Amino acid sequence: MIPPSDRTWIGDVEIIRLLDGTFRVDGGAMFGVVPRTLWASKAAPDRENRVTLALNCYLVRTPDATLLLDTGVGPDVGRRHTDFYSFDRRPGLVESLAELGLEPDDVDVVVNSHLHFDHCGGNTLKKADGTWAPAFPRARYVVQRGEWEQALTPVERDRPSYMPARLKPLAESGLLDLIDGDGPVAPGVEAVLVAGHTAFHQGVKVTSAGRTFFYAADAVPTAAHVALDTIMSFDLYPVATFDAKKALLARAEKEGWVLGFSHDLKIPFGALRRAGKRLDVVPAEEAEND
Numbered sequence: 273m274i275p276p277s278d279r280t281w282i283g284d285v286e287i288i289r290l291l292d293g294t295f296r297v298d299g300g301a302m303f304g305v306v307p308r309t310l311w312a313s314k315a316a317p318d319r320e321n322r323v324t325l326a327l328n329c330y331l332v333r334t335p336d337a338t339l340l341l342d343t344g345v346g347p348d349v350g351r352r353h354t355d356f357y358s359f360d361r362r363p364g365l366v367e368s369l370a371e372l373g374l375e376p377d378d379v380d381v382v383v384n385s386h387l388h389f390d391h392c393g394g395n396t397l398k399k400a401d402g403t404w405a406p407a408f409p410r411a412r413y414v415v416q417r418g419e420w421e422q423a424l425t426p427v428e429r430d431r432p433s434y435m436p437a438r439l440k441p442l443a444e445s446g447l448l449d450l451i452d453g454d455g456p457v458a459p460g461v462e463a464v465l466v467a468g469h470t471a472f473h474q475g476v477k478v479t480s481a482g483r484t485f486f487y488a489a490d491a492v493p494t495a496a497h498v499a500l501d502t503i504m505s506f507d508l509y510p511v512a513t514f515d516a517k518k519a520l521l522a523r524a525e526k527e528g529w530v531l532g533f534s535h536d537l538k539i540p541f542g543a544l545r546r547a548g549k550r551l552d553v554v555p556a557e558e559a560e561n562d
């Protein structure tokens with residue numbers, strides 16, 4: 273069941289957090305330079321020091337289009353990744369969609385924040401003959417050109433994060449829509465670069481009736497990452513993340529945006545709250561009732 277707290281409206285756009293399951297990752301890797309004594313109060317680690325994280329995808333239903341922001345890790349997680357991250361795909365993205373009465377054919381646009389395997393694994397599906405085909409056969413797949421190039425020719429440092437063989441069929445299918453920098457994706461929906469996690473990492477901004485939802489993806493993977501120095505050790509360019517996140521949050525606070533996070537299990541929609549110097553996140557529904 274998709275709980276009511278996983279659904280919200282921004283003007284006349286309905287936004288639903290869809291899970292592609294959960295995984296576990298070392299808390300130190302997730303929270304970067306922040307000491308365990310600080311982050312452990314927000315995310316209790318297991319015996320192996322791992323925290324449970326969500327694979328969040330967001331379904332955006334505007335009057336014009338149905339969009340999917342990120343596609344999770346997908347059903348064909350490799351053995352190496354499964355063992356390492358303990359993926360639990362119950363439910364998976366396609367089952368989550370089915371709960372809404374939707375099929376892959378109903379998705380018009382897929383936007384990938386970036387192409388690390390846990391954000392685009394559901395883009396393609398493995399066919400019986402071992403080749404890969406688009407999982408959303410009618411969709412346009414919107415990806416930053418720089419990110420696409422990186423994913424198809426990864427360097428030593430980021431090779432474990434990319435799976436080029438699974439992505440290539442998208443280009444051959446004609447469904448791939450490479451964009452350069454910020455730009456419109458659909459009416460009321462805009463791609464916005466928030467670089468740092470990767471050089472061309474992007475967020476997605478949805479605006480309707482004067483309100484804004486922003487999917488920050490791995491720039492702010494959980495509510496705890498609103499703290500500026502809380503930056504994943506997976507980030508390729510942490511200083512860039514710091515700067516991009518600072519600018520993003522300043523705008524989000526000023527304009528009262530609702531935020532979506534890529535890996536927060538408990539808070540699918542967050543609103544910013546300031547207590548003196550400290551910026552915090554509360555569930556968006558709580559903020560609305562104030």
Ligand SMILES: [Zn+2]
Nearest residue numbers: 390391490534
């Ligand atoms: Zn991620």
